[in-house]
Amino acid sequence: MNKRKIRMGMVGGGRGAFIGGVHRMAAALDGQVELVCGAFSSNPERSRLSGEDFYLPTERVYGSYTEMIEKEKQLPLGERMDFVSIVTPNHVHYGPAKMALQNGFHVVCDKPLCFNMEEAEELVALVEETGLIFALTHNYTGYPMVKQARAMIEAGEFGDIRKVVVEYPQGWLSTKLEDDTEQKQADWRTDPSRSGIAGAMGDIGTHAENLAEYITGLEITELCADLTAFVPGRQLDDDGNVLLRFNNGAKGILHASQISAGEENDLNIRVYGTKGGFHWRQMEPNTLVVKWLDKPVEVRRTGVGDLYPAATAHTRIPAGHPEGYLEAFANIYRNFAHCVQARLAGETPDPLLMDFPSVKDGLRGMKFIEKVVASSNSKEKWTKI
Missing domain, CATH: 3.30.360.10 (Dihydrodipicolinate Reductase; domain 2)
Known part of the structure; x- marks a missing residue:
């Protein structure tokens, strides 16, 4: 199979959003990923206007992530999105990530992984069950x-x-x-x-x-x-x-x-x-x-x-030309895209490019949040993770 650009569908990140723009720039930097569809806001009209900003066909701009995943799954393999990029506030990470995995789509998700530990554990189990590729954008690891x-x-x-x-x-x-x-x-x-x-x-x-x-x-x-x-x-x-x-x-x-x-x-x-x-x-x-x-x-x-x-x-x-935040962020997308391309081609990824935070790193982060809050509220000195 000839390698091609990996097709991205985005949840969130429409007009007025900061991190969505960062994700789009990072994903585009190496020419390995293209934005093909999105549900850019919980407000369908704002999502539509955002789709216009990104010059997407109107039929590929959706009013909700559920509509996006359902309709994209019905498209031919050569046309549908390959993965979902989730750039919403924390409480809207779990829903689209779960539905994407259940419908065969790889996932890139902003951090923290989700809203609570129960959601995090379920996502880890889903990734293990489906074998799909899941990247968490702890972008500072990309430097x-x-x-x-x-x-x-x-x-x-x-x-x-x-x-x-x-x-x-x-x-x-x-x-x-x-x-x-x-x-x-x-x-x-x-x-x-x-x-x-x-x-x-x-x-x-x-x-x-x-x-x-x-x-x-x-x-x-x-x-x-x-x-x-x-x-x-x-x-x-x-x-x-x-x-x-x-x-x-x-x-x-x-x-x-x-x-x-x-x-x-x-x-x-x-x-x-x-x-x-x-x-x-x-x-x-x-x-x-x-x-x-x-x-x-x-x-x-x-x-x-x-x-x-x-x-x-x-x-x-x-050397001497500053590399910064966007380049480090792009390293995660580049590595993720490389692994998806290798999966599609039936090849083994380059080990150096398999380096990006995973759903299990997200679980570690959720455990950290939970135990930090518990420790701060406790009279005990030490809290085990």
Whole structure:
């Protein structure tokens, strides 16, 4: 079978949505994915207008995700969508993901995986049952220097890992922005009926948790959390501090905040082993600062020198040209598309391109959210995951 572009149907992401545009740009960057249909809003008219914005045929723009999946399934194999990209608020992840899997469509889903643990466990079971490909867009794992750090740990360069410090401070919710009717992103993220049981910890704390486990290859086994809603009247946490214990005996600290006034998007991680450690910052993503117990500090740069194959495979442009958020996001879509293309062609995917967060990573994130909230509400010091 000749390889072709992978056809994407999108749920959510219409006019006024932030993350939908990011997904579309990331999916399109490598020319491997094309948007062929969508249910872009729960409002059918807004979905129709969004379809016009994307120059889609009117018959491929749907009023609901159920209509989209039902009608796309009736189209010939050479015409229907291959996968569903879900870019809705948290409470509308489970429904379209479940229906897509049940009808034979692969899935890309924004994080966190869904609204609660029950939904997450059912999606994991469905993926295992159907054998379909499921990617979760923890996009920060797509950076070349993140993959370089992971490869260095896997190779034992830092020795036994002892300490992990991961932080994600933002300042955009330092005021009660959700009271402004124009601030839709703030509105749903602070609403328990749409966001779930956690605010900042569910929105960005899960990115920090995922990054820590992805880079180190370790799993968090216990935690002790303290969550706060600092802004008066806010229903969900806007700041959180978590002590971590990992399955190899390492200890860690995770801090996620959306009321750190003046901060932009400073996700960063420091990891220390018996031989050395490193520091990586999302706001300077092409740089990995490596520190040794008995040698001078080294600075590794994207595209420069002898990097591990995983880093090189996800480097797109010559050194010195900034690679950032969209390129890292696109690496997930590129790898996902490669695996779907290989499936369609009956081929084995390149192992370097099978690297993207899965539904099981989503389950880890949901467990993290659940236990962080339980720990913060408990009088006990440690909560087992």
